[in-house]
Amino acid sequence: MNAVxxxxxxxxxxxxxxxxxxxxxxxxxxxxxxxxxxxxxxxLPAGARVGLLGPNGGxxxxxxxALIGDLPAVTGELEVPxxxxxxxxxxxxxxxxxxxxxxxxxxxxxxxxxxxxxxGRAQRRAAQEALERxxxxxHARRTFGELSGGQRQRxxxxxxxxxxxxxxxxxxxxxxxxxxxxALLEDLxxxxxxxxxxxxxxTHEVEQARxxxxxxxxxxxxVAFGPPADVLSRxxxxxxYGAHVVELPGGGRGVMPAHHGCDEPxxxxxxxxxxxx
Amino acid sequence: xxxxxxxxxxxPILRRAALEVVLLGVTGGLLGCWIVFYELAYxxxxxxxxxxxxxxxAALLGLPLLLGGATGILAAALAVAVxxxxxxxxxxxxxxxxxxxxxxxxxxxxxxxxxxxxxxxLLFGDVLGVSDGDLALAGGLALAVIAxxxxxxxxxxxxxxxxxxxxxxxxxxxxxxxxxxxxxAAAILVAVQGLGxxxxxxILVGPAATARHVADRMPAMMAAAVATAIVAGLGGLLVSxxxxxxxxxxxxxxxxxxxxxxxxxxALRARRAARPALPSRxx
Numbered sequence: 001m002n003a004v005x006x007x008x009x010x011x012x013x014x015x016x017x018x019x020x021x022x023x024x025x026x027x028x029x030x031x032x033x034x035x036x037x038x039x040x041x042x043x044l045p046a047g048a049r050v051g052l053l054g055p056n057g058g059x060x061x062x063x064x065x066a067l068i069g070d071l072p073a074v075t076g077e078l079e080v081p082x083x084x085x086x087x088x089x090x091x092x093x094x095x096x097x098x099x100x101x102x103x104x105x106x107x108x109x110x111x112x113x114x115x116x117x118x119x120g121r122a123q124r125r126a127a128q129e130a131l132e133r134x135x136x137x138x139h140a141r142r143t144f145g146e147l148s149g150g151q152r153q154r155x156x157x158x159x160x161x162x163x164x165x166x167x168x169x170x171x172x173x174x175x176x177x178x179x180x181x182x183a184l185l186e187d188l189x190x191x192x193x194x195x196x197x198x199x200x201x202x203t204h205e206v207e208q209a210r211x212x213x214x215x216x217x218x219x220x221x222x223v224a225f226g227p228p229a230d231v232l233s234r235x236x237x238x239x240x241y242g243a244h245v246v247e248l249p250g251g252g253r254g255v256m257p258a259h260h261g262c263d264e265p266x267x268x269x270x271x272x273x274x275x276x277x
Numbered sequence: 278x279x280x281x282x283x284x285x286x287x288x289p290i291l292r293r294a295a296l297e298v299v300l301l302g303v304t305g306g307l308l309g310c311w312i313v314f315y316e317l318a319y320x321x322x323x324x325x326x327x328x329x330x331x332x333x334x335a336a337l338l339g340l341p342l343l344l345g346g347a348t349g350i351l352a353a354a355l356a357v358a359v360x361x362x363x364x365x366x367x368x369x370x371x372x373x374x375x376x377x378x379x380x381x382x383x384x385x386x387x388x389x390x391x392x393x394x395x396x397x398x399l400l401f402g403d404v405l406g407v408s409d410g411d412l413a414l415a416g417g418l419a420l421a422v423i424a425x426x427x428x429x430x431x432x433x434x435x436x437x438x439x440x441x442x443x444x445x446x447x448x449x450x451x452x453x454x455x456x457x458x459x460x461x462a463a464a465i466l467v468a469v470q471g472l473g474x475x476x477x478x479x480i481l482v483g484p485a486a487t488a489r490h491v492a493d494r495m496p497a498m499m500a501a502a503v504a505t506a507i508v509a510g511l512g513g514l515l516v517s518x519x520x521x522x523x524x525x526x527x528x529x530x531x532x533x534x535x536x537x538x539x540x541x542x543x544a545l546r547a548r549r550a551a552r553p554a555l556p557s558r559x560x
Contacts, residue, residue, distance in 0.1 A: 068445040086445040097314065097438055098495045107435045111447025116428055143493050163446065 019046040020081075021167040021198040022067055027076035029066045036062045039221040040076070044167065044200060044214075049193045051209025051228070052202040054218035055241050060202040063218060064169045067200070080167070082198075083111075085160025087170040090152050095145030101155045102140040105130050108162025123162075130158035134188060150181025154188065167198040174203055206232065285518040290405055294514055294524065297407045300415035301468050301480055302506030304422045308464050309485030309506075310499050311426070311457055314437040319369075320458075322478045323376045325465050327353030329383035329474050332399045337386060342399075343414075346466045353379055402473025402525035404514070411470055418467045425460055429453065434495060476525045480506055483532035490539040509535050 020043045027040040037059035044050055054060050065071045068084050085108075105127035109119050119127075131140050134154040139147065144155060153173045160168050170189075174182050186208075193199055193213070201212070209215050210228045217223035217231065217240040224231045224240075285291045312321055331349020335342050353375055360371035387396045398406065407415075426433070436443045436453045443450050461481075469477045488501035513528030520527075 065441065070441065070444040084445050086442040088439055088442050091439070094438060096489070098489075098493050098498050099434065099438060100494065103434065103494075104438070107431070107438070107446055110431050110435055113431075115432075118427075118431065159446075165445075169445075 020044065021046055022080045022082075022084075022200075023078075025077040027066070027074065027078045029062065029071045029074040029078075031071070032073050035073070035075075037066070037218065037220060037222075040078075041222060042216055042225040044198045046166065046198050047193055047196045048214055049189060049199045049201060049212035051212045051215040052200055052218060053204075053206060053209055053215055053240055054202075054223075055243075058219045058240075060218060061171060064171060064200070064202070067167075067169060082166035083163060085157075085163050085165025085168045087153060087156040087160060087168060087173055089171050089173075089175065090149075090156075097145060099144050100141050101131060101136060101144055101147065101151075101158075102127055104144050104155050105140075105158045105162050108159040111163060127158070127162050130161040131155065133161060134158045135184070148181065150177045150185055153177070153185060157188065157192075165197070167200070168192065170199060170201045172202050172204070174205065174208070206237065281519065282515065285515060288518075291514060291518060293407055293412060294404045295511055297404055297412055297415055297471050298510030298514060298528065299507050300412070300419045301471055302484070302510045303419045303503050304415070304464050305468065305480035306484045306488070306503035306506040307426055307499050308422055308460060309481050309483075310488065310495065310502050311433055311437065312461065312481055313485045313489060315454070315457060317457070317461065318478070318482045319372070321461055321465065321481050323357075323372050324350060324353065324462060325469060325474055325477045326376045327356075327379040328466070328469065329399070330379050330386060331383075332469070332474065333383045333386040333396065336396065336399065337389075342470055343466060346469060349379065350462050350466065398473065400474050401523060402469075402471055402476055404471045404524045404528070407471055414467050415471070418463060422460060422464065425456070429456055430495075433457065471525075472528065473525045476529045479529035479532045480510070483529075483536055484509065487532075487536040487539045490536075490543045505532070505535050505539075 022042075022044040024040040024042050028035040028038040029040075030036040040063070052060050052063070062071065064086065066074050066078060067080055068086060069080070102124070106119050106123060108130070109123040109126065113119065113123070128137065128140055131137050134157050136147075136151060136154055136158065139151065139155075144152065147155065153170075157168070157170075173185060173189075177185065189199055189201065200216075201209075203209055210232060212228065214226060215228045215231050216225045217236055219240050219242060224236045286295070312318055328346045328349030331345040331347070331352065332342055333345075334340075334348075335345020338345075356375040356378075357368075357372050360366060360375055361368050363371070366374075387399075432443075432448045432453050435446050435448050436450045440450050443453075464481065465477055468480060472480060484502040484506035485498070487505045488498045492498035492501045509531040510528050513531040514524060516522060516531065517524040517527040
């Protein structure tokens with residue numbers, strides 16, 4: 001696995017460790033009791049889309065919390081030398097929160113301002129520009145909760161852009177999106193990676209992750225890390241999901257875990273992996 | 278009608294009560310917006326009840342009520358922290374146990390033979406009996422809350438929106454929570470003298486809950502909450518003057534009435550918005 005990680009570094013644009021946005025060496029972490037994630041060894045390079053695969057409860061969200069320094073107990077060597085932006089899933093109970101898309105994007109200016117300063121015209125302009133960058137310039141005044149799921153994801157990406165985050169952590173951004181929204185988001189993520197940002201994207205769609213630069217398979221411990229072509233074998237997928245992998249008609253592969261909660265309304269997936277044509 | 282509204286204002290006692298209600302309305306309305314989104318309504322209610330024995334003890338000993346109340350809140354906070362650490366006791370349970378203990382202890386003290394008259398005021402408030410000192414305190418509190426919420430606005434908004442992402446935005450949820458808790462404790466401590474131990478929550482939660490139904494931006498919601506608190510406060514005072522009902526209770530009921538109206542208005546609006554969709558669906 002280390003060999004694969006080194007290889008990934010070598011393929012990063014400048015080929016030096018300076019292009020590494022986050023590095024874990026022998027990292028375990030949890031909430032105080034038994035570690036929720038263990039055996040993490042990876043380096044996230046600039047300009048790469050990294051798919052984060054694993055079952056629900058496999059530690060994907062925990063890893064993201066560790067990367068932003070919000071996990072109470074972390075052992076091992078975890079370096080994140082750049083600013084991280086988070087694109088979380090929107091809690092349904094927060095859809096009536098009284099904020100506009102611009103208000104949410106403006107939250108990205110908090111860390112750059114001294115604590116007694118309120119965002120001014122320059123910050124508003126930056127937030128507006130970030131919304132335009134993600135194709136939502138005309139929606140700046142809309143209430144966040146009234147936007148579609150895909151639009152909400154893009155507002156949260158705009159917030160990370162306002163922060164000028166070099167590494168973006170996206171928590172299942174494609175969950176519940178229809179095809180056009182998913183395609184828009186996919187294009188945006190490709191653009192961000194082309195700018196040299198790093199993206200860690202948790203997903204249930206193995207076929208989607210196959211098109212990205214690297215994958216990190218996590219089932220409480222790290223199962224594999226590397227380019228998808230090298231890593232995504234049937235054996236790795238079975239260890240990742242603790243379940244059988246079935247061949248789907250049309251050439252895709254599906255994973256059938258014991259149970260998987262599709263509690264998102266509008267979530268059209270039959271299982272964690274839906275082969276996409 | 279004019280007389281009905283103006284008559285009470287010729288009464289100096291009622292004028293002072295009106296000023297107190299307006300000042301507390303500003304504090305309660307603004308702070309309440311965050312209480313609602315930080316799910317602190319139960320905490321606010323608990324804090325108010327938990328300081329009861331402190332108030333009673335202060336009244337018995339002839340000490341300032343503010344001192345008694347502050348001691349009561351500190352004792353309750355410590356007790357909740359200790360009880361919450363007992364294995365197998367959840368936080369809600371710990372709060373409930375501590376609060377009922379405190380309220381019970383207060384009632385025990387209040388029913389003792391030495392009790393000075395006026396303990397009913399501690400429970401239900403005595404907005405008609407506010408002193409100049411009370412008014413100055415309420416005014417100072419309102420100013421402090423306005424200033425603090427203005428400073429904290431962006432951070433409160435970010436943590437309330439998404440607690441886990443806040444850290445990535447450079448905001449520490451713990452610090453924001455603590456600041457809000459201090460403001461809440463101060464507000465309860467001051468407001469409890471006018472509105473009483475049992476009714477203080479009405480001004481901290483009711484107006485914001487009402488405003489949530491009519492506003493979709495935080496500044497607008499804050500304005501609506503303050504307006505609701507003031508209308509309910511003055512309306513409650515008017516009713517109490519004319520119908521000779523208890524002032525604090527009238528204010529609390531007026532607050533709930535406004536909430537019900539806002540709820541109804543929203544339901545009607547939602548229904549009207551849904552109606553045009555029906556024919557197209559059947560077509």
